[in-house]
Amino acid sequence: MLEGYRGKAFETLKSLNVDVGDIIEIEKNGIKVEGILMPSYSEDDSIVVVKLDNGYNAGFSLSGAQVRLISKRLRVDQSEYRENREKGEVRIISTGGTIVSRVEYETGAVRPALTTEEILRFAPEIQEIASVSAEILFSILSENMKPEFWIKIAESVKRAFDEGHEGVVVAHGTDTMTYTAAALAFSLIGLPGPVVLVGSQRSSDRPSSDSAINLISSVILAKEAPFGEVVVNMHGESSDTYTVAHRGVKVRKMHTSRRDAFQSINDKPLAKVFPKEKAIKVLRSDFIKRNDTIKASPKFNQNVFLLKFYPGLRPDIVDTLIASGVRGIIIEGTGLGHTSTDFLEVFKKATKEGIFVGMTSQCLFGRVNMNVYQTGRLLQQSGVTPLGDILPEVALVKLMWALGHEDDLDAVRGIMLTNLVGEYNTRHSLDLFPRWDHE
Amino acid sequence: MLEGYRGKAFETLKSLNVDVGDIIEIEKNGIKVEGILMPSYSEDDSIVVVKLDNGYNAGFSLSGAQVRLISKRLRVDQSEYRENREKGEVRIISTGGTIVSRVEYETGAVRPALTTEEILRFAPEIQEIASVSAEILFSILSENMKPEFWIKIAESVKRAFDEGHEGVVVAHGTDTMTYTAAALAFSLIGLPGPVVLVGSQRSSDRPSSDSAINLISSVILAKEAPFGEVVVNMHGESSDTYTVAHRGVKVRKMHTSRRDAFQSINDKPLAKVFPKEKAIKVLRSDFIKRNDTIKASPKFNQNVFLLKFYPGLRPDIVDTLIASGVRGIIIEGTGLGHTSTDFLEVFKKATKEGIFVGMTSQCLFGRVNMNVYQTGRLLQQSGVTPLGDILPEVALVKLMWALGHEDDLDAVRGIMLTNLVGEYNTRHSLDLFPRWDHE
Missing domain, CATH: 3.40.50.1170 (L-asparaginase, N-terminal domain)
Structure with missing residues (x-):
């Protein structure tokens, strides 16, 4: 493979049985350079690109240069x-x-x-x-x-x-x-x-x-x-x-x-x-x-969606997801676990159809608490399940796994709320939050 | 307003002209307690909930208690x-x-x-x-x-x-x-x-x-x-x-x-x-x-979507977004700015239809670099625009704003790539990453 090489450079390398990844030596004006042959993206078809020992790539024109194959790249079957x-x-x-x-x-x-x-x-x-x-x-x-x-x-x-x-x-x-x-x-x-x-x-x-x-x-x-x-x-x-x-x-x-x-x-x-x-x-x-x-027990149902909430997000995306046959949605809500109250109705509709809707926080650190503010309470009344301090991505994978094993909403909710392998940490000490430089 | 109160508590508070938010005193068995009347969510209709000076809420049964209005909550027109x-x-x-x-x-x-x-x-x-x-x-x-x-x-x-x-x-x-x-x-x-x-x-x-x-x-x-x-x-x-x-x-x-x-x-x-x-x-x-x-110049086009990529996400969500009339999509990709290569075709389709597709990273820290790996290069060839170290949420708001002013894809891309108010930081020092406790 001589990716990207054309014209003169291609012919020279080909004649030496050199491939990309092989170690070659280029000698020009008395200076020798050794390195790994890289693919060429040069416009100039006489340039050969080599990765040097210091990690940098360098291009060398073949005009007046000697190329030698040092060793073939190791290939293992x-x-x-x-x-x-x-x-x-x-x-x-x-x-x-x-x-x-x-x-x-x-x-x-x-x-x-x-x-x-x-x-x-x-x-x-x-x-x-x-x-x-x-x-x-x-x-x-x-x-x-x-x-x-x-x-x-x-x-x-x-x-x-x-x-x-x-x-x-x-x-x-x-x-x-x-x-x-x-x-x-x-x-x-x-x-x-x-x-x-x-x-x-x-x-x-x-x-x-x-x-x-x-x-x-x-x-x-x-x-x-x-x-x-x-x-x-x-x-x-x-x-x-x-x-x-x-x-x-x-x-x-x-x-x-x-x-x-x-x-x-x-x-x-x-x-x-x-x-x-x-x-x-x-x-x-x-x-x-x-x-x-x-x-x-690696079974996963991919009919899930990770929905990150932001101002201006329209609730009809949830209608679209329901229509597409989604079985579970993880919300990456704001703060303690919120979306706009415009979503109350679609979440109610989703959970009525047996779709699991779980709440995590886009803050990443801390945990959702949907009992502090009215919006959180209303979301829970609409069927949204608060997922503590579980990370949004982990909640999504867990939901795929839960839906791979159960389809009934209550059973899925039961799995999602159970701390299976430490995905929930109920004890947060102050030092879990990293220290930021303010100088 | 006496939210949540019914029966005996409601009648007592009403007769005293007390509303939620007023300061009241409850005297019972010779002990006086003063606090702000809170809404009741008690099943027991003789309980009055009061927020005490220490910040805690306490419920008091009115049986054998005297209630007195201390002061009305300030109401400003x-x-x-x-x-x-x-x-x-x-x-x-x-x-x-x-x-x-x-x-x-x-x-x-x-x-x-x-x-x-x-x-x-x-x-x-x-x-x-x-x-x-x-x-x-x-x-x-x-x-x-x-x-x-x-x-x-x-x-x-x-x-x-x-x-x-x-x-x-x-x-x-x-x-x-x-x-x-x-x-x-x-x-x-x-x-x-x-x-x-x-x-x-x-x-x-x-x-x-x-x-x-x-x-x-x-x-x-x-x-x-x-x-x-x-x-x-x-x-x-x-x-x-x-x-x-x-x-x-x-x-x-x-x-x-x-x-x-x-x-x-x-x-x-x-x-x-x-x-x-x-x-x-x-x-x-x-x-x-x-x-x-x-x-x-506060003009925003809300026909945008923030799409967080994860393993198992299906490209047809982008078809759905295109069909819904979206004008721009911000991807929260993985690592240096990637999605599965399954998305190359839909991104090509989106950008051909004049829809802006911009790449940010779900890592949040660091910057996307779509020249390092092949997938990044292929995504760029499909029309995806790398957005440096801009935060996903900021990219989304900027895109709403850009589309509020321009509709042509090249013009929108030009705005998105211009550092308007410091949303791009080209100089990252090591101390920008917070320090994590590993003890």
């Missing part, structure tokens, strides 16, 4: 890996995302392409921590993750524990990692060990990559942590000293690019992991312990 | 106020919300009811800071705020400056205060002074109320601050030492109940205000200065 699953202490399931994409195409795509073997080669420390066995489940960008894939992941995790693994690491793109974490948390009970979702905010060919640290500390967690819970384990701060294991149903991606983007909301993290020391610091005692009665 | 507008240094415009609701009905509604005069009686320090003139514009709960009310507020602010006021304070419910702040920021240019939106997270009859401090420091800002900007001024931390003036287009309500719920996102606040010292500390130099060319 994925089918071989699928067959090669065997018991280890920790199973690493790859689903795709930046953490499994070694070569980043800054000029274009970052494509999830590499295999788990390459990750192990990339982070050899892992083999000092645990024997690992790898499964490439699929290789999709996490923005393309869907409930049907959650089912596959849950089944794969169950299989790994059934085979005797002590913990499971799920490599996942960061975009929708917390949705998958919530889906697994509701689908898997009686976990014999941790299910650690891990991703990377910077691909592993970058000097600032968090791939290795996140992966190493996830294997430590999977092998050593005392809990049988689904957690998200990602960088804790902007330096490299520790990662944080967040309860899978209380965590949110709070920054588009920072390595410490993932943070617990309305909850304390479960543990910190120090990858250099290979140590875990458990931060709380109320975790769900390792168990050995694992049951998987 | 609002129409008198409407006529009584005259020049002062600072105009206080009341729109409703907790900050203007002195009596809280813990058993039921908190209703915005009181007048600006009562607020001044409640915070007499204000008169030492500036001469104020009050306008009760309306009295609505902020969850019922709508674009047509934004227009009224903008016109009222313009009028106040035209009359020669040095600054304007807008008392507003907290639920949708930031939406109104953004609407005013886009609608009013060349401001001669600050437009300070202020609310209260706890009503002023509570010991922990932030009403007085927020209001006093807002008047200080309106009179003294050097900027001609729309700001949100609310409690800065959990004690009472200062408030923070946030740029109206970079602030979000981040907690359902904390007094310091309002925080700047991707931006530094403009100033801190110390109400006891009556002092302002300006935190940055790049504010928009006081001007004297005020123009109001």
Whole structure:
């Protein structure tokens, strides 16, 4: 593949049997430069784009230059890996995302392409921590993750524990990692060990990559942590000293690019992991312990909708949703859990038709309380169910799961109001709200 | 009004000419209790509910009790106020919300009811800071705020400056205060002074109320601050030492109940205000200065939709929106600004029909960058416009405003991509991300 190359550059590279991703050397005027061949988006068809060791891409004109192939990009036959699953202490399931994409195409795509073997080669420390066995489940960008894939992941995790693994690491793109974490948390009970979702905010060919640290500390967690819970384990701060294991149903991606983007909301993290020391610091005692009665029940009904309220939103959107056959709606209301009172009638109509309508807050922090103000009381009288401090996205995933198991409104409401895996935290201390800089 | 009272309690209170909100005394077994009569929601029709000085509500059975009216609740004729507008240094415009609701009905509604005069009686320090003139514009709960009310507020602010006021304070419910702040920021240019939106997270009859401090420091800002900007001024931390003036287009309500719920996102606040010292500390130099060319252009097109993406969301919602006549869609995408690639086709269809589709991130912190990953590039090729670090809610309000002025897609895109009043911050320092407690 020589994506984007045309004319002279294409011919030269082709004649050298070079593909995008291979390491090449360019020599010109006595100066040699080595780097990974990147796709070209240059107008000039004599330019070759190379990713240098420092992470930057540079374009070189081939006029008067010598190109040499240093090494081919490693290509692993994925089918071989699928067959090669065997018991280890920790199973690493790859689903795709930046953490499994070694070569980043800054000029274009970052494509999830590499295999788990390459990750192990990339982070050899892992083999000092645990024997690992790898499964490439699929290789999709996490923005393309869907409930049907959650089912596959849950089944794969169950299989790994059934085979005797002590913990499971799920490599996942960061975009929708917390949705998958919530889906697994509701689908898997009686976990014999941790299910650690891990991703990377910077691909592993970058000097600032968090791939290795996140992966190493996830294997430590999977092998050593005392809990049988689904957690998200990602960088804790902007330096490299520790990662944080967040309860899978209380965590949110709070920054588009920072390595410490993932943070617990309305909850304390479960543990910190120090990858250099290979140590875990458990931060709380109320975790769900390792168990050995694992049951998987990954069923989801996608006929739900997450409706974020704002001034000017018209109630007829709810009529449209009802007409489309929706079975449940999660509102991201304002403040303590409100919408305009214009919505009272459509919510009454929806709940009369057996549609679950649940209220969360777009504030994210704190909890809804629909007894303080009149609007909250009226919304409850219209059938809207307050969902405490549960995050909007987690409420949505839980609703898909609840509707996958029950259709009767009262039964669904019962599930939604039950604290199944710590998705509700009833004790909020002041330090759960982060500190903001006002200087 | 004797809301909720029936039978014996109703007859007794009625005979004494007592209404809800009046101060009464109940004497029973030699013990006297004084408090504000609250609405009754008791099943027992002999119970009278009274709010005590400590902020708690208590129910008293009238059997064997003596009730006495101590004082009637103050009632001010609002129409008198409407006529009584005259020049002062600072105009206080009341729109409703907790900050203007002195009596809280813990058993039921908190209703915005009181007048600006009562607020001044409640915070007499204000008169030492500036001469104020009050306008009760309306009295609505902020969850019922709508674009047509934004227009009224903008016109009222313009009028106040035209009359020669040095600054304007807008008392507003907290639920949708930031939406109104953004609407005013886009609608009013060349401001001669600050437009300070202020609310209260706890009503002023509570010991922990932030009403007085927020209001006093807002008047200080309106009179003294050097900027001609729309700001949100609310409690800065959990004690009472200062408030923070946030740029109206970079602030979000981040907690359902904390007094310091309002925080700047991707931006530094403009100033801190110390109400006891009556002092302002300006935190940055790049504010928009006081001007004297005020123009109001509050026009909004409500045919927009805020679509939060999640795994399992089906692209046909966009078809539905197109069919309903929507003129613009703001996506709250994942991570750097993504949706599933299933949406490429519908976004292409929408933009071909002249509908603006803009991308923001549900991470809230950081900025979208649709050049890093292939999905981002493909979304851009489908006509989706990346909106930098602008908050989803602010993007939505700006889009309503842009579509209120232009209909052509290129013109709307031009407005959306122009940094009008600081809604884009191109310089992100590390300390813009709050610090999270990991212990």
